Amino acid sequence: MDGPAGAGKSTVAKRLAEELGYLYLDTGAMYRAVALAAQRAGVSPEKEEDLCLLAEKAAIELVPGKDGVRVFLNGEDVSEAIRTPEIDRLSSLVAKVAGVRRILVDKQRALGARGGVVAEGRDMGSVVFPEADVKFFLTASPEVRARRRFEELKKRGLDPDFPKVLAEIIERDRQDQERPIAPLVVPPGAIIIDTSNLEVEEVLRLVLAKVKEKLA
Template sequence: MSDTNGLPPVVTIDGPSGSGKGTIAKLLADRLSFSLLDSGALYRAAALAALNKEVDLSNDKLLTELAKDLDVRFTVSAGQLQVWLEESDVTADIRMERVSMAASKVAAIPGVRAALLQRQRDFRQPPGLVADGRDMGTTVFPDAPVKVYLTASAEERANRRFAQLQEKGVSVSLRDLLEDIRARDAQDMNRKASPLAPAEDAVELDSTGVSIDEVLRKVLDLVQERISP
């Protein structure tokens, strides 16, 4: 299977935090037997490394150097993506709220984005790739034959995150989560480097009140239409 350029096809799934793009990307990659790129995990790993090393999050130069030398790798176990930072399993650590907020700041730095760009493109291997992020369709894989922009209301996304944290026994305020999501949206959409926005040729899907199965079906339909086996 290849796209019109003779390269392995890419399905990009962009959107704001909590829209469900990570879940859909994993299910889609499994269904298609494609590789999976969770680009957010790269930025979260960079943010965690910065926090661990106590690097000032306002120091663009130091953060760019850290990103260039980032010792991070991904493995898949039982269908789940595992993230390793300097040989430590940080899969759970990078999902902490403080890391999420730090990642949004780190990802806004042009030097950091440039340092991690080629690393993301290297994931494009046969038979294909599902890439989950915020600028996959606009910057990283602008030639992708299938581009999806998945969104949901801020309230819906806050409720989803609240339920996830409750299941893990984490006590958190729903109001605080909603404020954090809105703040992160504003930061991601207004940054100078690759701001969060749908690609001009992306299909926009709103997952508010829509089941995972229904969203997955719509994306699979797009893949069938646009990628020839």
């Protein structure tokens, strides 16, 4: 399941995995974890060799819990620490580094090889799992996605500025679409769903119906 930031893919992918009894593979969280490790170590995204060493050594675990999948970095629960605007920005820069992508793609494919996986990210159907049984591309207008992000930040007790959030969404889109390695694209054969005017339950019903149809 691919798509830009704020399209709803994380929420839908989690729910879909629950419905199917599959593993939810949040690949974006893996890039965020590397970005957090780099931030803590004082490693700049421009230092590719150092970043690759961090990514190689990082023990990243996705552990199902009562409130969804928890993300662990070297044994520490960093589920909240990786969801900040600064890590948003850094993870997009980290994702541009070819060596880091190769390392994380290998880790993602190893998890996917077990089968029964709902993988979510920005290059799942195009690069990581091009032979996936079913591919989805979720999208929504930048304004709708910014509003969702704005509300999410408010729920965390932050005081976001909507114009700034919108500008960050637009900039993230530009970075994701223009990066030379695995840019954000609609994968061949993907089912495109515009979630701008749909509730989560409506999107989930659409996705579930398509999955059951494809796997029947």
